[in-house]
Amino acid sequence: MEELSEWRFLDNEQRQDKVDQLSGEQSTHQCQQCGEPAYCDISAGKSTCWCFELEKRDTSELEKSATCLCRKCLSKLPLK
Ligand SMILES: [Zn+2]
Numbered sequence: 001m002e003e004l005s006e007w008r009f010l011d012n013e014q015r016q017d018k019v020d021q022l023s024g025e026q027s028t029h030q031c032q033q034c035g036e037p038a039y040c041d042i043s044a045g046k047s048t049c050w051c052f053e054l055e056k057r058d059t060s061e062l063e064k065s066a067t068c069l070c071r072k073c074l075s076k077l078p079l080k
Pocket of ligand 1: 034
């Protein structure tokens with residue numbers, strides 16, 4: 001996992017944040033596809049999002065106005 005390489009640079013609070021995000025305990029919205037809690041760093045007021053680190057996905061099938069997907073659904077989209 002690439003995430004683990006940055007893990008050691010995070011302080012305890014940041015680690016807890018990350019864990020909450022991954023486990024779905026912290027969420028900013030619901031995934032438009034599966035309805036599961038999803039987390040968007042942008043919605044949370046940050047300037048970048050975890051989705052920027054993923055390979056570009058083809059989101060042309062998705063509703064433009066809708067919110068982003070959860071990590072699971074985004075990873076399932078075809079690569080662009
Ligand atoms: Zn989803």
